[in-house]
Amino acid sequence: MNPQPGFLTMRPMTLDDLPQVYRIELDSFTLPWSFNSYVHELTDSRVSRCFVAATKDDNERKKILGMIVIFLIEDEAHVATFAIAPQYRRNGIGWRLMLHAFKEVCREGADHAQLEVRAGNQSAISLYEKFGFVTVGTRKNYYVDNHEDALLMNLDSMNLEKLAVIESRFLASDSE
Numbered sequence: 001m002n003p004q005p006g007f008l009t010m011r012p013m014t015l016d017d018l019p020q021v022y023r024i025e026l027d028s029f030t031l032p033w034s035f036n037s038y039v040h041e042l043t044d045s046r047v048s049r050c051f052v053a054a055t056k057d058d059n060e061r062k063k064i065l066g067m068i069v070i071f072l073i074e075d076e077a078h079v080a081t082f083a084i085a086p087q088y089r090r091n092g093i094g095w096r097l098m099l100h101a102f103k104e105v106c107r108e109g110a111d112h113a114q115l116e117v118r119a120g121n122q123s124a125i126s127l128y129e130k131f132g133f134v135t136v137g138t139r140k141n142y143y144v145d146n147h148e149d150a151l152l153m154n155l156d157s158m159n160l161e162k163l164a165v166i167e168s169r170f171l172a173s174d175s176e
């Protein structure tokens, strides 16, 4: 599946999305968030910004293809969770969703971003590096399931102009 113009929509997550979001969570992570964590992020948290990638087809029940949650703390955007449904990966949905979320938080005042990623998660690390994230540290034995290290990655300066450049680079490599 290649996302065609008009097929995908990026929008804020709603409570109605949560059953599908939670399925993706379970399919994507060995230490998944609970369903109630998502309820909390949507209803109680002042810092959470939650977005989904979804199909746009009005004739079908909308399908959720991926989600991202960002904690916006003053000028910092912390990527708290991010996943695309396994059957839709490697189609350019991940970068589009992250870009959409970053544009939204930039409009609210974020000017840098940070995240933690498993040291062995090459797919995600490659995506983050294409956004300009650099590894600034390691947390040893961070993940309790397999004691894997976490890499701390920072995107030091983030603004709408830079995101537009990143978008054009992704679009150029998509069309190659």
Ligand SMILES: CC(C)(COP(=O)(O)OP(=O)(O)OC[C@H]1O[C@@H](n2cnc3c(N)ncnc32)[C@H](O)[C@@H]1OP(=O)(O)O)[C@@H](O)C(=O)NCCC(=O)NCCS
Pocket: 028, 029, 082, 083, 084, 085, 088, 089, 090, 091, 092, 093, 094, 095, 096, 116, 117, 118, 121, 122, 123, 124, 126, 127, 128, 130, 173, 174
């Ligand atoms: C990481 C993840 C969100 C990427 O989503 P995606 O929609 O597959 O990513 P995209 O198709 O937009 O890919 C963008 C870039 O990411 C990198 N990438 C994505 N999947 C990759 C893979 N399987 N192998 C190597 N690089 C990969 C590539 O650099 C790719 O660019 P390219 O296709 O031009 O080579 C997805 O793999 C996922 O949900 N993984 C499980 C959950 C997870 O690890 N989340 C991150 C937690 S920190």
